[in-house]
Amino acid sequence: MRSLVFLLPALALVGGLLGVPLALTLAGGLGHYGEALADSQLREAAVVTATFAAITVALEMTLGLLFALALDAAWRLRGPLRAVALLPWALPSAVMALSWRWIFNDTNGVATLLVQTIGLTDEPVAWLGRPGFAFAAIVVADVWKATPFVTIILLAGLQTIPRELHEAMSLDGGGAVRRFFWITLPLLRPAIALALSFRLIQAVGVFDLVWVMTGGGPADATRTVALYIYDVVFRYIRPDYGAAVTALVAGGLLATAAVAGVLARGRAFEERRA
């Protein structure tokens, strides 16, 4: 009873800062959930967002794992390399996105210069001016930025794996590939689950990068859900409808992240806790 009293201020703070706004948001959206489900613009934005999240997260997890393995092996250079690898993650997204916009500029951009130098074309390439290319461009920029994050998380995970396990399995004649699948990957699962859920949540919520690079265009090819919610709330001044859309998206996102987390975490995590 006494302990409950001591808990009250903390509860009030959390309830006030999180619970009340959450309840207000959910209630504010009431009456708009039907509209949201029938909204074709929201549906298109959801498809763009899901595609973006699936591609970027898959690439980031794969590349991140490769880099982490490489860094884990490169004992002596690990310190400086890790610092360099973190740089893209440390840059503010908006600043980075501005740079990418100029990299992908059709006539002055480095990207055009690159494909011209290797002889693919003589013409300037409208990277951000064509729907498919623009989508690919934001994927590239996001992968460049977020792979270091995955790398660091997985590297930390790798370093918790006891070397003795590898040595023991080598003695039993286990090669590098077998050791990776039997020791490294299972023991890395908690770290993978963590990186995966973080990346999924951020990829689905992507805003600043796309906002600066393409503004959602051309022809809505890069208009993500976050961009759409921004339009609804701030430009159309429909906070109630924005609340409904936000609640729906947050619900879908939580479910996805939970499923992904459970799948990745799997049994290894349970065994550890037990």
Place this chain on the structure above:
Amino acid sequence: MRTRGAIVTLAALAALATCQGAGGERPAIRFLEAPDTGGGWHEIVAAFEAANPDVDVDLVEGPPSTNTREEMYAAAFLAGAAYDVIYMDVPWVPKFAARGWLRPLDDLLPPDARDVFLPGDVAGSLYQSRLYRVPMQADAGMLYYRTDLVDHAPDTFADLEALARRAQQPPDRWGYVFQGLQYEGLVANFLEVLWGHGGDVFDESGRVVLDSPASVAALTWMAGLVGAIAPQGVTAYQEEEARQAFQEGRAVFMRNWPYAWTPLQADASPVRGRVGLARLPHAPGASSAAALGGWGFGISASTPHSDEAWRFVAFATAAAQQKTLHLRNGRIPTRRALFDDAEILARSPHYPRLLDVLLTARPRPLHPRYAEISDALQRHVSAALVGRETPADAVRSAAEAIRRIIEP
């Protein structure tokens, strides 16, 4: 100990709140603008306060982004703590007026007193025939051309295309650059071509008339530019990408706002002294039209100091202050008489031609849900430019979308 600390903090907060509530003796008029880079706004505020010792003016220098300032104003209105004076872009007028956030100004500036301002800027200050804004700063789309590459400015769209084809050498130098990215600027670019073909989005009674042959002709012309006389990449251009291309000599013609004149004529500019400006082209039988982008002052409907607010608005929009803002910050005045002013002409000798462009300026559709209308236009015009929709389909889809927006 801890309790005492908390009480002291609370007391301090309470004292602070009281201070703010009282706010001193003189009423303070607050408004939000972009950073005052030339110092003109500070000069105007100081001059006003010197002439009106009973009023304080609180100039809030906000972010340079128009959208962000619009959101800051809207958020302030929604929170019930509005600014007293609103420095507004054209599309904000119907949006804010329809929500009852602005005080009508017809009694303060009756119709016969409005002729001193440019007609487009007055039209862009009206919502449902009532005046909500006093024009301060003009802006409109116009055509820049290279005087060393073409011998005259084109009158018609066909003329522009022919001249551009003759003078261009792609991919090093294209005929025409404009703003083709999917954003607000694309709507301005499209409306200018649409109006130049005699079409429009709404008719006078507010009905959607976008699905017309004029619209299809306009969009067909625009979409046909991409890859022919405009670079493929133009569908990702905003103002600065276009200006950069033109300034580096990579374009013969450019559609842009008046601001580009100054950097194009700067000492380091490769095209300095070889730039002409003109009205945008039109179709035979129609007339040139420029999208209006001007700014002006509105007054909050909820301000307790509306008399003081009006005194400031009247003062700031007077000829002397518009001149200050031009000389210090390079802003374009909205009073016709200033385009003959010797001091202004000394600094900006191209102003007579600019006035000619500004007289063709028309506001974008004045509707409280303009943001949604604009997005529908952006989506389908962009789709036509990148070849995802045919111009006819794009026009039909945009018209249907706009009907759904205005007839819920």
